[in-house]
Amino acid sequence: MENLNKARQLVQNADTVIVVAGNGLAKTEGLDLLGQxxxxxxxxxxxxxxxxxxxxxxxxxxxxxxxxxxxxxxxxxxxxxxxYYPSKTLQKLKQLINNKQYFIASSAFGHFFETAGFNEKRIFNVFGDWxxxxxxxxxxxxxxxxxxxxxxxxxxxxxxxxxxxxxxxxxxxxxxxxxLPLNEHFYPDTDANTRFRWFLTGNEDKNTVFLELGVDETSPQLREPIEHLVAEFPQWSYVAADFKQENLLPEIQERSAGTNADAASLINNLVTE
Ligand SMILES: [Zn+2]
CATH class of the missing domain: 3.30.1600 (SIR2/SIRT2 'Small Domain')
Incomplete structure (x- = not known):
């Protein structure tokens, strides 16, 4: 797998992990938005x-x-x-980040992280929670x-x-x-959004890795703004499932690992027994 060692190193050395989860992660948890x-x-x-x-x-x-x-x-x-019953992938993710500071920003609205036992105060469901x-x-x-x-x-x-x-x-x-943002009435969860902003501010000078899992064209808001954010803080790095290294912002290439693995195999490979 492309860049796997680099991805592993970045995650292992990080004090803080920010998981960014998209539709691809929802799919591994059984909710395929467009599956027929x-x-x-x-x-x-x-x-x-x-x-x-x-x-x-x-x-x-x-x-x-x-x-x-x-x-x-x-x-x-x-x-x-x-x-819903949490997949092995989510259980492994928990194992991977449990002893670090973490926050989860997710566009997967199925309440998966909460059910899997991640800290509810450390989750921001960007597109709501149905x-x-x-x-x-x-x-x-x-x-x-x-x-x-x-x-x-x-x-x-x-x-x-x-x-x-x-x-x-x-x-x-x-x-x-x-x-859910089904109409113009949608208000994001303001408390969670505020907690997320504070968390980011508190980790500006910490060794922080953004771990992007299954973000695709259904949630572009979760990719570009975050890459730009990583570019601002030299201690921050970026690891992505299913994303080509050369498509990452040039200024963060050196401290990033784009892998050709899907969310589930990336997590599996990051957890070393
Ligand atoms: Zn009312």
Whole structure:
């Protein structure tokens, strides 16, 4: 594997690791946004009703009824997040960074890192977390965990009235919607965002490596700005799965390792027993 030794060295020598996770990592955890086969097998009713063939397209459906929205969301969240069991890859990642300072910035919204036991105060879900809900009024009224509602709706019996189960905002009473950027109402988790900024500031002079896992064209915000950030601080370095060394910013080439491995094999290879 290209650059593996360099990647290993950079991670081993780092005091701080900042994991940047994208859609590729979500895939290793079972949530393939654009994958069709698994989706069609699991949700034949959704395929038939809306003529959509992947999670990404299902989430983009414009449905006007709140009970129908929550039914669709609950079925997806139940399968990909409530019933989720952490992969070996995530368990290995934990082993790799557990004894270092770490922070995780993730565009994978399936609540995977939290379920796998990473410190919740050290995770920023950049594009939200669909196990949480936000107010649909357009005003930021905070976030609420919606896993128990999801479970009730997904387990629906013939006499279940979903209308009554649709969660409501504690402040204004409007229906809640899942915490994803599905419309212009999306507010990133401000507390987590602030914690992340403080963490970066506190590590400006520390030996810090950014470990990028499965960032692809679905989350470009997670690549370029971070490369530029690394360029600013000479103690920082960059290790990326599935990314060519020569495509990295010239000024960070020397302290970076782009590898041709996917997220899972990179982590496997970084963990030395
Ligand atoms: Zn509200």
């Amino acid at each position: 086969e698994d989706f069609e097998q699991s949700f034949p009713g959704v395929v038939q009703k809306y003529d959509v063939h992947s999670v990404g397209f299902a989430l983009d459906q414009h449905i006007s009824s709140w009970s129908e929205k929550w039914q669709l969301w609950s079925n997806l969240i139940q399968k990909y997040s409530v019933d 196990t949480k809900a936000q107010c649909s009024s357009g005003i930021n009224h905070g976030l609420k965990d919606c896993q128990s509602v999801v479970q009730k709706i997904a387990a629906k019996k013939p006499d279940t009235n979903i209308e009554e189960l649709v969660p409501k905002c504690d402040i204004c009473g409007q229906p809640l919607e899942i915490h």
